[in-house]
Amino acid sequence: MNIIVCIKQVPDTTEIKIDPVKGTLIREGVPSIMNPDDKGGLELALRMKDMYGANVTVITMGPPQADLILREALAMGADRAILLTDRKFAGADTLATSYALAGAIKTMDYDLIIAGRQAIDGDTAQVGPEMAEHLGLPQVSYVVDAQLTDHHSLMVKKEDEECVQTLEVEGKCVLTVLASAYQARYMSVSGIMEAYSREVEIWTADKIEVEEEKLGLKGSPTKVFRSYPKALKTPGELHEVSEEEAVELIVSKLKEKHII
Amino acid sequence: MDLKAYKNVYVFAEQRDGVIQPVAYELLGKARELADDLGEKVVALLLGHQVREKAASLVEMGADEVIVADSPELKDYLTEQYAQVLYQIITANKPNIVLYGATTIGRDLAPRLASRLRTGLTADCTRLEIAEKENEPGEKEFRMTRPAFGGNLMATIICPNNRPQMSTVRPGVMQKREKETGRKGTVTDFQPQFDRSKFKVKLIGKVKNNAANADITAAKVLVSGGRGVHDKAGFDKLQGLADCLGGMVASSRAMVDAGVMDHAYQVGQTGKTVRPDLYVACGISGAIQHLAGMEESGYIVAINKDKFAPIFSVADLGIVGDLHKIVPMLTERLKKEMAE
Amino acid sequence: MDFSYSKTEELFLQMIRSFAENEVKPLAAEVDEQERFPMETVKKMAKLGLMGIPVPKEYGGAGGNNQMYIMAVEELSRVCATTGVILSAHTSLCMAPIMENGTEEQKQKYLPKLASGEWIGAFGLTEPNAGTDAAMQQTMAVDAGDHWILNGSKIFITNAAYADVFIVMAMTDKSKGVKGISAFIVEKGFPGFSIGKKEAKMGIRGSATCELIFENCIVPKENLLGVMGKGFNIAMKTLDGGRIGIASQALGIAQGAMDETVKYTKERKQFGHSIASFQNTQFQLADLETKINAARFLVRNAAWKKDNQLPYTKDAAMAKLFAAETAMEMTTKAVQFHGGYGYTREYPVERMMRDAKITEIYEGTSEVQRMVIAGHLLK
Numbered sequence: 001m002n003i004i005v006c007i008k009q010v011p012d013t014t015e016i017k018i019d020p021v022k023g024t025l026i027r028e029g030v031p032s033i034m035n036p037d038d039k040g041g042l043e044l045a046l047r048m049k050d051m052y053g054a055n056v057t058v059i060t061m062g063p064p065q066a067d068l069i070l071r072e073a074l075a076m077g078a079d080r081a082i083l084l085t086d087r088k089f090a091g092a093d094t095l096a097t098s099y100a101l102a103g104a105i106k107t108m109d110y111d112l113i114i115a116g117r118q119a120i121d122g123d124t125a126q127v128g129p130e131m132a133e134h135l136g137l138p139q140v141s142y143v144v145d146a147q148l149t150d151h152h153s154l155m156v157k158k159e160d161e162e163c164v165q166t167l168e169v170e171g172k173c174v175l176t177v178l179a180s181a182y183q184a185r186y187m188s189v190s191g192i193m194e195a196y197s198r199e200v201e202i203w204t205a206d207k208i209e210v211e212e213e214k215l216g217l218k219g220s221p222t223k224v225f226r227s228y229p230k231a232l233k234t235p236g237e238l239h240e241v242s243e244e245e246a247v248e249l250i251v252s253k254l255k256e257k258h259i260i
Numbered sequence: 261m262d263l264k265a266y267k268n269v270y271v272f273a274e275q276r277d278g279v280i281q282p283v284a285y286e287l288l289g290k291a292r293e294l295a296d297d298l299g300e301k302v303v304a305l306l307l308g309h310q311v312r313e314k315a316a317s318l319v320e321m322g323a324d325e326v327i328v329a330d331s332p333e334l335k336d337y338l339t340e341q342y343a344q345v346l347y348q349i350i351t352a353n354k355p356n357i358v359l360y361g362a363t364t365i366g367r368d369l370a371p372r373l374a375s376r377l378r379t380g381l382t383a384d385c386t387r388l389e390i391a392e393k394e395n396e397p398g399e400k401e402f403r404m405t406r407p408a409f410g411g412n413l414m415a416t417i418i419c420p421n422n423r424p425q426m427s428t429v430r431p432g433v434m435q436k437r438e439k440e441t442g443r444k445g446t447v448t449d450f451q452p453q454f455d456r457s458k459f460k461v462k463l464i465g466k467v468k469n470n471a472a473n474a475d476i477t478a479a480k481v482l483v484s485g486g487r488g489v490h491d492k493a494g495f496d497k498l499q500g501l502a503d504c505l506g507g508m509v510a511s512s513r514a515m516v517d518a519g520v521m522d523h524a525y526q527v528g529q530t531g532k533t534v535r536p537d538l539y540v541a542c543g544i545s546g547a548i549q550h551l552a553g554m555e556e557s558g559y560i561v562a563i564n565k566d567k568f569a570p571i572f573s574v575a576d577l578g579i580v581g582d583l584h585k586i587v588p589m590l591t592e593r594l595k596k597e598m599a600e
Numbered sequence: 601m602d603f604s605y606s607k608t609e610e611l612f613l614q615m616i617r618s619f620a621e622n623e624v625k626p627l628a629a630e631v632d633e634q635e636r637f638p639m640e641t642v643k644k645m646a647k648l649g650l651m652g653i654p655v656p657k658e659y660g661g662a663g664g665n666n667q668m669y670i671m672a673v674e675e676l677s678r679v680c681a682t683t684g685v686i687l688s689a690h691t692s693l694c695m696a697p698i699m700e701n702g703t704e705e706q707k708q709k710y711l712p713k714l715a716s717g718e719w720i721g722a723f724g725l726t727e728p729n730a731g732t733d734a735a736m737q738q739t740m741a742v743d744a745g746d747h748w749i750l751n752g753s754k755i756f757i758t759n760a761a762y763a764d765v766f767i768v769m770a771m772t773d774k775s776k777g778v779k780g781i782s783a784f785i786v787e788k789g790f791p792g793f794s795i796g797k798k799e800a801k802m803g804i805r806g807s808a809t810c811e812l813i814f815e816n817c818i819v820p821k822e823n824l825l826g827v828m829g830k831g832f833n834i835a836m837k838t839l840d841g842g843r844i845g846i847a848s849q850a851l852g853i854a855q856g857a858m859d860e861t862v863k864y865t866k867e868r869k870q871f872g873h874s875i876a877s878f879q880n881t882q883f884q885l886a887d888l889e890t891k892i893n894a895a896r897f898l899v900r901n902a903a904w905k906k907d908n909q910l911p912y913t914k915d916a917a918m919a920k921l922f923a924a925e926t927a928m929e930m931t932t933k934a935v936q937f938h939g940g941y942g943y944t945r946e947y948p949v950e951r952m953m954r955d956a957k958i959t960e961i962y963e964g965t966s967e968v969q970r971m972v973i974a975g976h977l978l979k
Contacts, residue, residue: 013410014547049273071611094381095374115321123529124383126371129339130456133375138460139339141368155464159523160364161475163466170460180516180523187615189649189662197606221380221422227415231553234561236576240567246579247590250561253577253595257559259481259538260506260597385813 001054001148003045004108006101006131007073009040009066009228011121014213037116040179043112044146046077047182055079061100063090064127067098067200075187075195080133086204090094094126100218102134103210104203113152113174117142118129128176139174140167266423269295270355272346273318273326274365275305276337280306283361287429288322290388292437292460297390299399300356301325307345309335314449319445323439327353329567330448337365343372345452350377350550353542355424357402359388363430370428374486379418380419382406403497411529411552430533432444432477476496476525481507481538484527486556487514488543488564488583495521497584501591504598510534513543527554550599564589603900614940616675619648628680632808632951637762638806641683646717655695662773666707666849666903669847677852678859681955682806684852685884688845689758689807690714694721694742696796697767697838706785708722710765722755722763724786724812724836724844732968734769734835735778741770742861746782750814753796754945756962760795764788767838768812770833781831785823792817802956814861826841840913844906848901850923850959854892857927857934861885864938864947865974881937893925914976921969924959932955 003200012032015031045056050122060066061084070081084104092100105113113135118125125141132139145157145165171178187195205215213219239249254260268292273284282476288302304323306315308330315326329345346369346473350358360366362384374381387405392398404427405416419425478481483502485495511521513528527534528548533573539557544550546562554560555574562575563583572578579586605613623644631638651859653669655661669691677684695714696705713719730736739752750770757766766786775779786793802858826834862885875881882952898919905912931953935942942949960966 011409013412014549016409016548016968018410031296045448071607072614074613075611078329085326095378098375099698113299118530120530122383123410124371124381126368126374126381126383126452129368129371130375133372139368139372140456140461142364146324158364159306159469161524162468164469168462168464170462172458178523186400186619186648187577187611188647189653189664189668190657192608192611192615193663195611212345221378221381222417222419225416225418227408230411230414235573238567238572238578238580241580243585246581246586247593248562250577250579250590251593255536255560257538259559260594567865567869 001048001052001112003048003056003111003112003114004105004110005038005042005045005058005073005078006113006127007042007057007058007060007186008032008035009060009062009069010035010118010119010121018213024245032065032068034072034181037117037118037120037177039115039116041114041175041177041180042073042076042078043182043184044143044175044177047062047127048112048146048186049077057082057106057110058103059084059152059240061085061092062098070200071195072187074198074200075158075191077188077191077211078183079170081198081200082203083200084203084208085125088173088205088212088245091220092215093220093222094122094124094130095221096215096217096219098130099134099214100205100208100210101130105131105135107207107211111172113137115174115176117176117178125176128174133173135174137173138171139176139177143177145176146175261423262279263421263423263514265354266354267359268301268303268353268355269298270305270353270358271304271323271348272358272360272366272369273306273362273500274363275306275308275311275314276365277312278308280310280317281361281431281588282436283363283366283429283431283452284318286431286434287319287359287491288318289363289436290429290434291357292322294357294388294402295324298356303327303353303355305329305349305538307334307342309333310471315447320439320441320443321449322440324445328447328448331452331454333452333454338461338463339367339368339372340458340461341454342369343376344454344458345450346373346451347376349450350424350493353537358426360426362430362511366428370426373430374426377424379424380417381424382417382419384591385427385429386414386433387425388429405550407529411548426598432533432535444569455499469522476510476527477534479508479510479534479594481505481540482510482527482534482536482554482557483507483540483542483596484510484512484544485515485542486512486544486550488545489515490543492520494543494584497587497591501587501594504591505538507536507538512550514545520575541571541575542587544571545569546574588599601901601903601904603757605783609668609671609736611673612664613671615648615723619644619650620675620679624676624683625679625863628682628790628894629945629948629951631680631682633807633945635800636899637808638680638683638686642720643715643760645687647726651690651717652695652711652715653691655715655784656700656713659699659707659715661715664978665907666844667900667907670844670899670903672846673845674852674855677849679857681849681853681952682804684849685758685804685846686720688842688849689723691722692842692845693723693758693838694765694767694921697723697825698785699836701783701834702785703820703822705929706825710785714765716793719764720759720762721768721864722759723838724766724768725839726754726755726756727752732965735781737769737781737830739770740774741772741782741784741819743772748819748824750784750786750792750817750819750886754812755798756809757812757858758807758962760812761798761808765916765927766841767825767928768810768814769835770814770942772828772831776829778832781835782828783825783834784819786819786826790817790819796915801958802953803956803958807930809886811948836977840916841906843916843969844902844912846872846963847902847916847919847923850920850927851892851895851899852886853956853959854895854923854927854930857931857949857956858885858888860949860952861934861937861949875937884933887914888926891922891926895919896965898922914973915968917972920964921966921973924956925965927954927956927959
């Protein structure tokens with residue numbers, strides 16, 4: 001079985017702080033990490049590899065520095081790594097990104113494609129389903145469990161707001177996975193030792209099946225009109241008092257606000 | 261693409277088991293405003309099986325027209341079935357704008373369609389507006405604003421050259437209109453043509469996720485816990501307070517990731533957006549991702565040992581102290597108060 | 601020499617940091633409080649290959665270097681010094697002497713199981729009457745034809761209660777003094793070998809430090825490690841390597857205490873200002889930060905020399921001396937910066953202070969390190 005996992009390098013948004021004076025984002029010193037849901041997706045692929053035996057390929061679209069998360073994926077147990085990098089991809093929104101990824105995947109042999117539900121920098125959850133459509137494959141999003149059945153279909157569990165659904169998927173498909181369902185493994189020491197002696201394949205736009213005008217900024221229907229730091233709410237009152245006083249304070253405020 | 265040929269504001273009226281979801285009404289409220297600004301109509305799309313009678317409620321909540329696709333194939337939501345029907349309706353009717361709830365259904369369906377229609381989609385919008393174009397006075401433009409970078413940044417997105425312009429909106433963000441009993445609108449039936457060869461996903465069954473049953477977005481009072489609550493026993497204390505206030509418990513991402521609480525209770529960027537009348541944040545430091553999901557609450561009380569915790573920057577009332585002592589004491593005190 | 605991290609080392613650091621933070625730190629207070637050996641952590645480390653970092657691949661190890669091994673000890677000790685010393689004793693004191701002195705058969709028999717973490721290693725030199733004066737060994741090994749018979753006892757043995765393989769020093773010829781000491785590989789199940797009482801300690805309380813008792817213990821002939829009569833050299837060379845591990849442990853403790861102190865002094869307000877804004881705080885922290893970094897370079901220098909097969913006895917002694925004293929100073933000051941809270945178990949700095957003390961004592965006290973350094977300087 002050949003599994004392709006789409007991963008993305010993202011800034012660790014939990015480490016981003018706002019300059020209190022200028023109101024701008026402080027991105028300096030913010031580490032770049034493998035997107036958590038994507039890492040969950042890689043974990044699912046590696047568990048399938050452990051269980052059924054599979055060849056796991058990771059692919060990312062990004063700048064040359066994205067090499068780092070591919071090395072990490074190799075050290076975790078991936079078999080092959082591809083970096084899709086080209087100036088022509090720059091400025092892509094989710095539609096153009098999913099189109100480029102699909103264009104690369106079209107040239108490959110695969111049985112299953114896994115992606116993270118969403119990336120923590122954009123939080124759109126769009127690339128997986130959009131890519132599935134470009135490839136003409138069915139999709140299941142919000143996946144928390146996937147097993148192969150004995151007649152070679154996939155039995156997938158997906159979580160929505162109220163239920164856990166069980167779905168059976170026939171043939172190739174795209175799954176998008178929640179990080180919380182797949183606690184990712186650590187890189188192994190021997191995996192780390194080998195990570196930099198293995199090959200990361202560099203693919204540019206001419207190597208994949210795409211029409212150039214559908215790539216990057218040109219191929220993106222949405223444009224950022226403007227962006228700005230979020231306005232901060234003015235803080236209320238803060239008290240450092242005894243527990244008894246704290247309780248009285250809360251009760252009196254709740255009364256004053258007619259909450260109780 | 262003749263942009264002028266695309267007219268009207270469409271709302272995907274999500275239903276589950278025949279029940280129209282609250283987010284559909286919220287979207288109709290916003291769609292009404294947008295359509296009025298544009299001088300266009302609001303059209304609701306209702307897909308399902310034996311759901312036609314629900315169309316009236318959509319009219320009462322602001323739709324001028326309801327297009328109903330009723331078929332056994334549409335009883336439960338499945339991506340391809342729904343995508344085929346919506347694609348047919350959209351290509352036949354050429355809407356200007358289509359809005360979806362940013363639910364697990366909307367966030368599965370909308371990108372699938374955006375890709376099929378080759379148009380733009382903006383996810384999880386918190387603000388939608390019609391504004392005058394900067395360089396072309398008199399020309400109108402649809403602007404969609406959403407949080408990015410984990411809520412650290414707001415981005416306003418436009419979709420200038422493709423139609424329809426599509427966005428998803430989180431439940432609880434937009435305000436629904438007052439119900440207008442007897443409001444008139446048209447209900448049109450749409451007969452979908454299914455290409456069944458594309459149906460590769462079969463629903464085998466669904467089990468109510470007990471934890472997921474808890475809809476924290478509907479609660480008037482939320483007592484929410486973070487890392488400082490430590491464990492299940494800590495959440496029991498919070499539950500006591502929540503019971504006493506007629507509310508529910510909720511959780512930060514930290515405690516969901518730690519496996520202490522179920523994802524259904526999670527507030528924040530990757531969880532739910534809530535706006536209860538009262539939000540009591542216990543032992544939550546207040547990462548920006550968490551604040552993004554709760555800062556619109558009516559009244560926020562925060563209890564935290566660390567007086568520099570960012571949660572205090574959004575709290576109306578901040579208490580520096582040990583929640584493990586204060587919460588049980590407060591619960592006892594409130595019980596006495598209620599008894600009086 | 602170049603002390604910047606290679607890409608491989610960077611990747612390793614990313615892994616070990618997140619492992620320490622997510623798997624080790626949450627247990628640290630409990631391991632200390634309950635004096636509990638964190639077996640679950642050892643099993644997790646084994647699965648990742650952390651129990652055999654510098655062991656070559658042909659012996660089942662990860663094929664890493666000593667730089668990576670000391671990074672692991674530092675990062676583990678930064679959050680839990682007990683876990684740090686478990687790895688250090690296992691690697692430096694048990695696997696290293698087998699790698700350096702073992703026969704091919706001994707390497708094949710012991711290294712794969714040790715490197716995979718299936719077995720845990722320990723080392724026995726110290727005796728009730730032979731501490732710093734290690735030459736005063738009283739444990740005897742008698743040649744009984746087809747096997748050795750060991751009698752005596754060892755004390756303060758790290759990992760003892762959970763170890764499977766022990767490197768043990770014993771006198772094979774009392775008349776020759778230090779030249780009559782030989783090294784043996786002793787397995788847990790050998791007849792006549794037992795584990796004695798567990799010490800109640802001030803710090804590193806989870807490390808299962810016990811006595812080893814040999815009562816007519818039968819050790820197979822082939823378990824003599826290295827040449828007969830060269831045991832003292834083996835022990836001293838093993839301790840040279842071990843000191844790099846302990847220096848890393850001390851460095852980790854110091855760094856951990858610094859992390860806590862930086863966080864606390866920024867948060868804690870007195871007289872209306874954070875205590876980090878006071879110049880006294882700033883100057884003291886600046887000095888301590890400088891010392892921690894100086895210690896890190898001494899440690900990396902010693903590990904680099906070991907990796908490159910250069911003499912490193914003096915370098916290891918300097919690294920351990922300086923790192924241990926820095927750890928003690930940093931943790932003592934960390935408690936002081938935390939004030940009354942620092943003295944309570946609500947904050948980890950009191951544990952770090954208790955843990956730091958041992959680094960000035962074991963694998964050669966600071967006085968021994970000075971003797972070693974002076975000996976090289978004045979020879």
